[in-house]
Amino acid sequence: METEDGPAEHARFAACLVELEHVTDADESALVGRVLADPDPVMARAAVVRHLDRRAARLWCEPGWEEWAGAMARSVIGHPFLVRRLQEWSLFRVVALRLPWHRDDLLGASDWLQLKAAGGANPEALQVLAESGRTKRIRNAARTALGRLGTG
Structure with missing residues (x-):
């Protein structure tokens, strides 16, 4: 479906990014799940990986990392690229913090x-x-x- 501003998935992608940027911690996992249920899996994964990168870049050195990363890992089960990205953020974290x-x-x-x-x-x-x-x-x-x- 084409909209005035281009393909519908472009509009949904932009809307997902805005929603993900403003989601509360309490609602984050549920929203990630809803985004990943979008009929366009490529668009959905692209929106979620941007969100993961944005959040992980802020949280990797914070005490709440483990809880957040665990919640996100549960939210992206079944999406190998997203699972790997979270694993790599965790590896980045241990390297950067000079953990084993x-x-x-x-x-x-x-x-x-x-x-x-x-x-x-x-x-x-x-x-x-x-x-x-x-x-x-x-x-x-x-x-x-x-x-x-x-x-x-």
């Missing part, structure tokens, strides 16, 4: 996460990525970050 993590987890992560971690300040992760990051861009970003830390 495994080299293989970081090297097995997506380009998105490796590049995000390569912009961080964990010298151990930066060394791993400078040596073995998946792409030249990731390796170079990690080397640059190591140089900024004075450890490269």
Whole structure:
């Protein structure tokens, strides 16, 4: 269905983003579930991944992370890309906070996460990525970050 402003899914996508941006913590899981039930699964996943990225970027270093991430994980069951994105935000969190993590987890992560971690300040992760990051861009970003830390 076409609307005056373009395809209907574009209008629904924009409306979903607005709703997700203003949702209360108490209603967040239910809204994510409703968005994911949209007849256009590509549009729904795109809206939810934007929401997850926005919220995770604010919450990863906060005490409420575990509770939020658990609630979101339950909300996105059955959506492998969204499940993986949450897992990668959790890995980013442990790397950034210098909690225990495994080299293989970081090297097995997506380009998105490796590049995000390569912009961080964990010298151990930066060394791993400078040596073995998946792409030249990731390796170079990690080397640059190591140089900024004075450890490269």
